[in-house]
Amino acid sequence: MFESDVWGAIIKDAHRYPSPHNSQPIKVHLRSQTQAAVYYDLDLGLPAESYGIPFGHVCAGVFLESLRVCAQARGYGLREELHLSDMDFDSKDRLHFIGLVTLVPQASDPEDQADYEAFLVRQTSRRPYDNTLVDPAAVAEVETRAKRHGHVFRSSSDPALVRSVVHVNQATLFDDLRNDAVHREILTWLRFSRAEARQRGDGLSAETMLMPGPVLRFAMQHRGLWEAPVVGALIRRIYLNTMRGVRQLGWLEGPFDGPADYVEAGRTFMQVWLVFTRHNVYLHPFGTVITNQRSHAEFVAAAGADETDGRKAWMLFRFGHSTPPPPAHRRPASAMILPAAQELHS
Structure with missing residues (x-):
């Protein structure tokens, strides 16, 4: 038996997935109570890097695994029907179709729950580490x-x-x-103050990069001085x-x-x-x-x-190991959801 808003609960968690420069490029169209279409928003990609385009699909894989972990913790498996093709960042269609995912009832076990709990607290730490070896x-x-x-x-x-x-x-x-x-x-994704990072809900904040915002802004806008x-x-x-x-x-x-x-x-x-x-x-x-x-x-x-x-x-x-890093600001989960009129043919 499917809960009435199971997708809302799953996506509310899964939208925490990590992405390059915290750009959060994945978009989802909820087709039904059990099926959703997954897209990569090319306007939020990073094509300038030599491997920026392949890493668009790496990011999609990160999201799909995040979605699976969040669904499994609620008693649902994820059946995928992927339609993978090279990303064209010059395309007129700015939403690149990744595939369809369908929720299927499936029992959760302690390993699933442990992964889910880890997913909810996962963070990137750019802080100094404590000079100890990992177990x-x-x-x-x-x-x-x-x-x-x-x-x-x-x-x-x-x-x-x-x-x-x-x-x-x-x-x-x-x-x-x-x-x-x-x-x-890079300049597109840098956030030079807490207020800007909080307002935009994306990007790399000076706070998480442990650099004073004014210093980071000056350095990035005057790269010749480097x-x-x-x-x-x-x-x-x-x-x-x-x-x-x-x-x-x-x-x-x-x-x-x-x-x-x-x-x-x-x-x-x-x-x-x-x-x-x-x-x-x-x-x-x-x-x-x-x-x-x-x-x-x-x-x-x-x-x-x-x-x-x-x-x-x-x-x-x-x-x-490090002290806990500051949290990265994110857009609300609702920002991932495409209105029906915006979905592309898939």
Whole structure:
């Protein structure tokens, strides 16, 4: 027996899914009490990055897994009928169809409930970490979860590698900002005050990035000064200060050669994140190292990642323990729901 507003309850939770730059691009049209159509809003995507378009489908996979977790906790399975095709960010149709999802009654078990509870409290922490290693049992569980999806989770606590990749991540930000398109895209999603972040309900706030809003605004609007000896050194020092105490890096390797692979990668990442959250471990993706081609090559060489036969090291992050980060503001769940007149043919 279906509850009268089961979709409303599920989406109220699932809208917490993580997305690049907190852009929240997924839209849903509720077709019936049991069926919904899922879309990716191209106007909320990040096509300027070299892997920005594939990560649109990764984000869709993250959402679908989030939706499954939230539905399963309420006693519903999720049957999917995906219609995956390459995203065209120049398309006149700004809603890219991902597929149909149907709720099916299915009993929930304690594992489902544990994942759901972890989903509700999951956060990205850009704070300094406490310089302690994560319990090996948690790392082993993450490895098992990733393997279920055909991916490999690898990690390192080698101080030299950790230090090197943290500095590559910082240098990549400087490098990306030389690209006019990437610079414009990043500026679109930065929120320089709590009030702006709260009002907009999206984007990367200065508060969550642990930078004073005026400093962040000045730095981003005067990117040429990043090359200046004094100002550039100050900005580097502020950024690297948030990376204190990082002891471990983790990355995921696996098939990454088309929309179906990208969606499955997103599911994998969400599962990995839930396991770490269940063990009270935070993580912080180093997305620009993956999407910047030069930095990606540096990381792969340093870590010895496997990128043969259509496989890629497609996700990199630091993980560990920190004090709780400030919450990221989000749009209301209702903002995800498309009115019937706006739905595209699917």
